[in-house]
Amino acid sequence: MEMDKVIGKILQGYQPACVVIAANELKLFDQVKQPSTASQVADNLNLAAEATERLLNALTSLEIVVKKDQSYHLPTEAHDYLVTGGSHSLQQWIQLSADLYPVWGQLSSFIKSGILIKSIMEMLGGDPHKMRAFTDAMHDKALKATWMIAREIPIGDANKMLDIGGGPGTYALEWCKLHNHLKATVFDIAPVLEVTKNYIETYELQDRVDTLPGNFHEDDLGDSQYDLVLMANILHMYDADMSKALVTKAVKAVKPGGRIVIHGFCTNEEQTGPLDDTLFSLNIGMLTEGGRAHPVEEKIDWLKGAGISDIRHFRVSAMPTGVVTGRKISPAN
Numbered sequence: 001m002e003m004d005k006v007i008g009k010i011l012q013g014y015q016p017a018c019v020v021i022a023a024n025e026l027k028l029f030d031q032v033k034q035p036s037t038a039s040q041v042a043d044n045l046n047l048a049a050e051a052t053e054r055l056l057n058a059l060t061s062l063e064i065v066v067k068k069d070q071s072y073h074l075p076t077e078a079h080d081y082l083v084t085g086g087s088h089s090l091q092q093w094i095q096l097s098a099d100l101y102p103v104w105g106q107l108s109s110f111i112k113s114g115i116l117i118k119s120i121m122e123m124l125g126g127d128p129h130k131m132r133a134f135t136d137a138m139h140d141k142a143l144k145a146t147w148m149i150a151r152e153i154p155i156g157d158a159n160k161m162l163d164i165g166g167g168p169g170t171y172a173l174e175w176c177k178l179h180n181h182l183k184a185t186v187f188d189i190a191p192v193l194e195v196t197k198n199y200i201e202t203y204e205l206q207d208r209v210d211t212l213p214g215n216f217h218e219d220d221l222g223d224s225q226y227d228l229v230l231m232a233n234i235l236h237m238y239d240a241d242m243s244k245a246l247v248t249k250a251v252k253a254v255k256p257g258g259r260i261v262i263h264g265f266c267t268n269e270e271q272t273g274p275l276d277d278t279l280f281s282l283n284i285g286m287l288t289e290g291g292r293a294h295p296v297e298e299k300i301d302w303l304k305g306a307g308i309s310d311i312r313h314f315r316v317s318a319m320p321t322g323v324v325t326g327r328k329i330s331p332a333n
């Protein structure tokens, strides 16, 4: 292994991210929906022409934009992801990465003190605009995962689902779209549910998806009421004790014979991989007190301890990859 090359490549890592973040911030992708020259883009957006050309050239090298003669265009298959109003828009997710960039600049402070750099709730809590943008980013990010998980698990077996800390409600909405008989409740804090309600209206699923405001640390989530309970991207915000308590509470809400699904970042037993998950563990460590990408074995233990059997762990080709699922032991067993 040529270490200099490996390190050199790693050190470049933030630069492509900055290229995409800048293009997103400047709404440059909208401009290259149709072929445009660099100076046309610069004129329309009031940017420096030569610098715009460099950015477009870098986007071309990154194979996001195509350059033909002197014109640049975004391939049609990228429109849904990068153009404003696209059906699978990544705009809010890219913006979230931009917001995290200054936090990563303080990684060595976190390593020295072990104390979070900036509370994620503080980052979002006071500002309704940020809260909405974060919730929109969750939606953009979750879409692919919802489809991938639905290929692996018989979601259609369920009639009534609880989406704990469901945020935009993407999983509940996508799975209800797939299965006409499924009804779902999205549980989250009241301000977030205002955003969720907009998504429910957009999906036209008001008759089958409702919302339940509350605090999952303090409130009961029900007793044997749902045949499908989901916790997606929740446990990483808390330490092992709090996560275990939440899993126990979630399992209580599952009907005997019903299913629980935990989707989220989780490392291998040695906590050395996958790379996305070890990096995320640093990321969330800088934003929460005690949060981490809990190893998959730990999640399995919590589920077993709460009375879940037939436990299965698999990874999906989405972000994050880790899924752990199982069924609640019914009294007959």
Ligand SMILES: C[S@@+](CC[C@H](N)C(=O)[O-])C[C@H]1O[C@@H](n2cnc3c(N)ncnc32)[C@H](O)[C@@H]1O
Pocket (backbone or CB within 6 Å): 138, 139, 142, 164, 165, 166, 167, 168, 169, 170, 187, 188, 189, 192, 214, 215, 216, 217, 231, 232, 233, 234
């Ligand atoms: C990372 S987001 C995940 C959203 C969604 N499950 C997804 O994966 O797309 C975490 C969600 O948990 C919600 N949340 C955080 N603390 C909560 C609490 N104490 N009670 C209820 N919801 C909470 C947040 O508002 C947010 O919507």
